[in-house]
Amino acid sequence: MMQSQKEKAELIREISGVNPSKCMKCGKCSASCPSFQEMDIKPHQFVSYVLHEDIDALLESKSLWKCLSCFACVERCPRDVKPGKLIDAARQMVIRQKGADYLSADEIPELLDPELPQQLLVSAFRRYRR
Amino acid sequence: MSIEKTNEFRPKIVAFCCNWCSYAGADLAGSSRLGYPADVKIIRVPCSCRVNPMFILRAFEKGADGVILCGCHPGDCHYTTGNYYARRRMTLLFSMLDYLGVENGRTRVEWVSAAEGVKFSTTMNEFVEKIHSLGKNVRLEDLRCRN
């Protein structure tokens, strides 16, 4: 089913429960973001993209997979916009499109990097297996 | 002038207007010659919060077909808070009338400022049209008072 950009934007708003028009463009989200350098679309831009319904760019963005879901941006946003939840929602959309085509728990041990913090794995599973 | 009996439905409409905003808005509609049907008759009250739900029921009892209450916009009340109380009272009253099966639209609240002559006129035009579409008020009328 093809969705228009507008419908996708609405879906993101619905999944995230975020109203991007509350943003006052202060940039505190990007200022707080630990993955800022690795992102192609920065957290504050993410809000703006949703507002302007440019969703396809977001869905193809690297940022989706660079966001650590640390939620520093959610915590610190003075306008209660929660950019992290938008990113989370976009990620959900991509995953849902892929269907079941993602890593299963059984495949993990093989790929495991001993340096990787345990907590990250747990939170990744919690986040992506919805 | 003879009072002719015609079949055309001419609704009776009572408009309560607060002295400071809406009555002045109605004056402005007048001085700007912005017409609305003569069925609307205005009663001046100091503030929308002066309007007792009993006045509205009384109007219906006496044969009014529609009642509209106009006051200052929330936040602009001459007495600071009057229209906030009016808003709650009218919301509950209208909800009760709806609950009793009175047609929606016979009652209305509109905030009209002293500068909104245009809004006053369009509101009254709309309201009269709505009452026309609903027809005569039979559900709430005291039959004894019919002319």
Add this chain to the structure above:
Amino acid sequence: MQELVTRAKELLADGTVVRVLGWKRGDLSYNPEPAYFNSQEELEQFVYDGFCGANLSKYMIEGSKKEGKTLVFLKPCDTYSFNQLIKEHRVDRDKAYIIGVGCRGKLDVEKIKAQGIKGIQNISGAGIEEDTDTLNIRTIYGDKTCTYGSAMLERCHVCKGKEHMIFDEEIGESKDTKDADRFAEIEKIEAMSPEEKFAFFQKELSKCIRCNACRNVCPACSCRKCVFDSNQFDSAQKANVDSFEEKMFHIIRAFHVAGRCTDCGECSRVCPQGIPLHLFNRKFIKDINELYGEYQAGADTESKGPLTSFTFEDAEPGIVVERR
């Protein structure tokens, strides 16, 4: 029940109170009535059972004017009314000694009769301590039974809880009786078409004989002189001539107690015509809860009522149409 009598006698004896406000035996086993007891001897007539539905808080308006303290027995739901009366300065807290009494739901003889049980002579099993779910009814046609729950007042099925909001001491156990949604009836009516609604209320309200029992019993409707008796609104007591007058009376009656009504259900209990008057009050309560936040009149003695407060963001009256 004996515990209540014993305690009342003690309080009379030690001078804490000079009279007792409670219920006394009626001429039938199911119609006890509110009464003052001025002595230990008079207390022999005291009764407290499932038929003691009457809310005694309103009697304390007069009770507060009498010399000395009055011991008053309040059921959990009655304490809301008492609080509301304190808030409105209608009763004097210092003139009342409140014993919160337990409640396992109050009974309505009409509900028993409606089950086809006629010619009632005596009913047992309504006692407050009795741990039975069955009422044994002796009738002129022989002995019958029905369940306690089936004879309970509507209000007890949607009980606000068995906690006393105000008391000096509590005596007796309560049993939870809530088994229905308080607003289910209202929602049912709200879902009707305007024509159905109008027909429903016309049918119900045309039974009204303007006996004013609902006014007189209501603890919120406690004005010294009611607007319906005043010459200001031309609404003074008159017989029903047409459907609008009944409606106007009941809308205004409910509007006057909106935000103050504790939903004690006394109006419906006393209506001789069996009009479900609580449907009006509860509609206002439902609207208030939905539009202005949950509010229970009488839960405290200080908070401002919903019609004497506001927020800047309140819904516009147009919401009535929009939310349909």
Add this chain to the structure above:
Amino acid sequence: MQRIGVFVCHCGSNIAATVDVKKVVEMAALEPGVVHAEDYQYMCSEAGQAKIDAAIKEKNLTGIVVCSCSPRMHETTFRNAAKRAGLNPYMVEIANIREHCSWIHKNMEEATKKAVILARAAIAKVSLNTPLQQGESRVTKRALVIGGGIAGIQTALDIAEAGYEVDIVEKTPSIGGRMSQLDKTFPTLDCSACILTPKMVEASAHEKINIYTYSEVEKVSGFVGDFTVDIRKKARSVNMDKCTGCGVCQEKCPSKKTPNEFNRGLNTRSAIYTPFAQAIPNVPVIDREHCTKFKTGKCGVCAKVCQAGAIEYDQQDEIVTEKYGAIVVATGFDVIKLDQYDEYAYSQSPDVITSLELERIMNAAGPTKGHLERISDHKAPKNMVFIQCVGSRCADKRGKSYCSKICCMYTAKHAMLIRDKYPDVNVTVFYIDVRTPGKNFDEFYRRAVEEYGVNYIKGQVGKVAPQPNGQLLVQGVDLIDNKQILMEADMVVLAAAIEPNKDVRKIATMLTASIDTNNFLTEAHPKLRPVESPTAGVFLSGVCQGPKDIPETVAQAGAAAVKAIGLLAKDKLLTNPCTAKSDELLCNGCSTCANVCPYGAISYIDKEVNDHGIRETRHFAQVNSALCQGCGACTVACPSGAMDLQGFSNRQIIAEVDAICR
């Protein structure tokens, strides 16, 4: 039965062209009570008014209806005409047949029908009118100003200059307020103390001004023109008359560990202290909480060293009761608490400071004697970062939803002053927007950027992390370059939001002045009555009403003073007679009416009554007609219908409804 006269105005052709005025006269004459009806070209003209005069006298009219233009135009004209003819002016009603009829309808028959109905409604109403008298209340020719900052001082000076007595009540030991803590002022960069101190001196020397420092308003009763106020003069422990202000006591006081409030806790002060050198009055107070003498009973050094013998340990709080005609609230502001902003490390590092603390550091009389240095190690900073909007424009609970208005400008000022005095210090400002509405304000900000090389970055700071080497690691964003910035700073300055002084809620309650959700006092009208509170006789000056800078505060102080003077200049106040009135026979004393009264005009009295032989004490609502403005909120709130509004009574409005629906 009233004897009513009806006067129908042609208004030239304004009315007569669309309304058959003769018909209106004819129909009006048929109404019950109408004994006279006539029409005339211009009722408002002298000849028209003379007709009214004549008819009132000839026909003994007890009420008149004028069918003419809007009552907003000529109600007063016709009331005065009636008054001159010996009729109570409130026995006049206007049927608006011009704005509400002739001007909006084209069909003559329709317009005439409507005019007749409007006339009927007015006749029905006037039949129920009762003569009303404007009340009079006296005015105490003295004003009270609560708060002794620049707003309070300016208001007091202006009122005093007009010749009225003024009392200032100030909570702290000295007047001066926040402005006395500032170093320089924008956009002119003149020294704050240099412009404030002369005003403080002027106020203290003014014969009409009486200053209560170290005092608080305890209780307010009464109403416009006649307030009674209890003022608590807190025990100073120093005799105001004997003290010479030599300062020896402060020097010798052994207890010097108390955080110095005036310097925002950046250093300490003695237990006996004057807040700052130019304090007025220059008389110290003993802070009993921190004084060894009061804590342990031992010490007494100050009494020993005081040559004047001014130390009085046994002083008690004193309550002074005064009467005032007008009250001006000038309670000012404070900076919000920043303990919830962990990301900026305000509580973690002494080198993260608020702008007000920076003011004290920059001030020659401040904790560092005016040298810009870090609080932690007294080293001169090389890199400074300013963060804007800390707690302002916040949707969450930590901050305030509003813009604090002054921060953009004072930050530009700080940045400029630092760059001017210490050109080797790098100054970076992180901002969301730079808001500079005001005369010469934007030019000022641009100078900071263009001439002083202040580095303004559009973006916010996400985190300030204190490093082991004492540096502060600042992580921010530059939204224009779309880059994250990581920089080390020696000091971080936070532009913290301002909020109304926390005592204002208590004071507003005492005055029944309304207050908004942010604790700012509400104006009577946001545009047209910005310095008056909705409570008559209470005026607002300075930041207690909303964030503002010094020039705005001074302007508002002057405006509040003029309003107070306007009130004090009157000998008597005429009150609007259309006020609420409670019927004692119906009142239950339930206090519902008082809950909705925006003016605090309803009080309760207990009164003994004899009701059919039963004596009892009843609780009654009583309306103070000097305070009541006649909105009518109480009339609908009253469950028993005991409360009614004179001039717009229940019966009058119902009569109008009936006449219209007839």
